[in-house]
Amino acid sequence: MLAGLDIIFLTLSTAEFIIGMLGNVFIGLVNSSGWVKNREISLVDFILTCLEISRISQLLVSSFESFMMGLSPPFYSTHKLAKPVTLLWRITNHLSIWFTTCLSIFYLFKIAQFSHSLFLWLRWRMNRVVIAILVFSLFILLFDLLLLETFNDFFLNIHAMDESNLTLYINESKTSYIKTLVLGRLVLLSFSNIIPIVLSLTSLLLLFLSLVKHIRNLKLNSMGSRDFSMQAHKKAIKMVVSFLFLFTVHFLSIQLSNWILFLFWNNKSVKFIMLAVYIFPSGHSLILILGNSRLRQTALNVLWYLKSSLKREKPISSLQINLPEPFQ
Template sequence: MSAGLDIIFLTLSTAEFIIGMLGNVFIGLVNCSEWVKNRKISLADFILTCLAISKITQLLVSLFESFMMGLNPPFYSTYKLAKPVALLWRITNHLAIWFTTCLSIFYLLKIAQFAHSLFLWLRWRMNRVVLAILVFSLFFLLFDFLLLETFNDLFLNIYAMDESNLTLYINESKTFYIKTPILLSFSYIIPIVLSLTSLLLLFLSLVKHIRNLHLNSMGSRDFSAQAHKKAIKMVVSFLFLFTVHFFSIQLSNWMLFLLWNNRSTKFIMLAICVFPSGHSLILILGNSRLRQTALKVLWHLKSSLKREKPISSLQKDLPKPF
């Protein structure tokens, strides 16, 4: 039964990996080719490219962790390898979340319409604002390193205990362990607040814009209103996937600690990859250039399959040689 669950877990993990890699590699290739072709890149494309690279690395690390959990090797033989892998996953996850937050702020500064002097000052210095946010996020990354190092040492000590002392050790470390995941999740609070603020301001700007149009017949075809709605959809999709991603991480931390010997708890890890896998597809659908390029690629693939089909059918109709 456990072997069957491991096979299902590895199959689903591989499927999530393939879907995420297709989307993120496509985004990276399209933006990099445009960068080489035009010898310049916009701020939005730069953020999308960095986001795709961070998610590609995150998916690779997640697939490696999935095979480690699915194959269930001896703990002590993989701890030295699992520790740097966990740190690498934390780095890529941190960068992916903050790059997505910067994309939400970019939509706000680029599309929203406010006459406030602070907003106009931020819009005028958009590139510096995004760069300052990324530099600011590095301080939280250093804070995560210190906490994650302590968390890994605690987890190793739990495995080092025998069954007679395990309950006693967990009871003694319960207060410390409750604080550790809370502190580890502290770095997620600021990006979620920034994204929620961007979503709220985008919505208020859209309402204000539609009100200024007096709901006339041209309102539905107004380009600014359409840009507002598209940006709101993108931010909402990020917040939804990020919420699933965040609660999955918290739940996996608790389950891995409290039910470390339960093999079925690893399926919670599948929900963590929903954000890097699914968000890339939403970004492609929300970006007109990426969407048109994807449609062209699909059309070429469909045309090539149609050309190959008659050739294969003609080969079947040919008489077999004696």
């Protein structure tokens, strides 16, 4: 029988999974239909399609991991299901982060206005720049997985023991564990997360500088304070800021859950920290829909169609029945 905390954890995990899947599948279907219809795909649609595929895969892996931890934590660790699941999750999470970073870079080259020769050279070769970044990320992923293999073995060997042996093992190897874990986490952080953060922060800074420059030019030319370029700048800045905020929550929740789950594996309440991991793949898809005019309009059309369909098919219980006056 499942405990109350397990039921709540699985319910919340399922709800976040459904919300994330609806948003990501919707974006994937819209971009795929446009690709089939036009028989060509733009760079931004390619990035979005790959991003949604990686996030759908990430949500599936995360959902499986949540159910295994909620239904049978001993089975999850004893049969070493955690190792392949963690590997798959790491791959999908890595791809999701880097595709989102490429989206931030696309906003920069598409919207920002700079006359520097290097910026113009990179803008003219924007497709090649994005491909080069993705290839570079694959090398980082390979190195990341090699380090992760070591940590998975260490983690599973500890939690395969019973509680008394676990306490004894931690006390005997505390110093060695802390040194190894801290060093490994710093390496993984540097290669897997710092580089995307730096690239996104750079895109955000350059977009902001471009916006300031654009506003100054408008004032000098006595033009209006609002135009399409300014709105595009502001929208791109909001998208990049939302990505950085959600990614920060995502990253901190992963680090916190790794530490707490290692120290308190049998404590069921700490699993709720993992629910924050869903925020990035689920919440960011909704932000992408609201920030993209085509996706937003398509979503509104779908909602209007569903609302119209529900109105046309009223259930019997919703029909008004004229009763005699005493019964009204």
